[in-house]
Amino acid sequence: MNRRIRKPASVLFLVVVIAILSVLAVNAIARQSGNKPVSRAYLHSYNLPSSGVALEGYCPVAYFLAGKPVLGKEKYAPTYNDVTYYFVSLDAKKTFEKDPEKYLPAYGGWCATGIALGDKFPVDPTAFKIVDGRLLLFLRNANIDTLKMWNEGNEAELLAKADANWEKISQ
Secondary structure (H helix, E strand, O other), X not given: OOOOOOOHHHHHHHHHHHHHHHHHHHHHHHHHHOOOOOOOOOHHHOOOOOOXXXXXXXXXXXXXXXXXXXXXXXXXXXXXXXEEOOEOOHHHHHHHHHOHHHHOEHHHHOEHHHHHHOOOOOOEXXXXXXXXXXXXXXXXXXXXXXXXXXXXXXXXXXXXXXXXXXXXXXX
């Protein structure tokens, strides 16, 4: 009897490698085109859409206080380190302004799993986890869920790798 044994870890690794190669290919094409990017993604190593609004408009304070992502409002939009954030209320805005570093997403808002692997992956701002008081964001789409991968891995090791890689990547 010839049985094929499936190796989900191997498949997952292959998906991550393909994702990394895709990101690298897109970056290479963008550099060769000579066009100026419309995104402000590399402003201070932050992950920003072309609008310049961090977290795609989600309120950074809501992740901590409401325990979920909540879209902020443009009328509560301060700028911190040249990055604009939207907040759900004036109180949330004031809370942020008292201690902004507490509410900023880790790794400049890039995918924590990607940073642990040594590269910047875009994120789905609704895929998040708060670990040791830090807001971690993750890539999630129809093909991959890096939050699930993160949760299946050794979190302490992933955090250590991400922290070490961020020191290099964010320079």
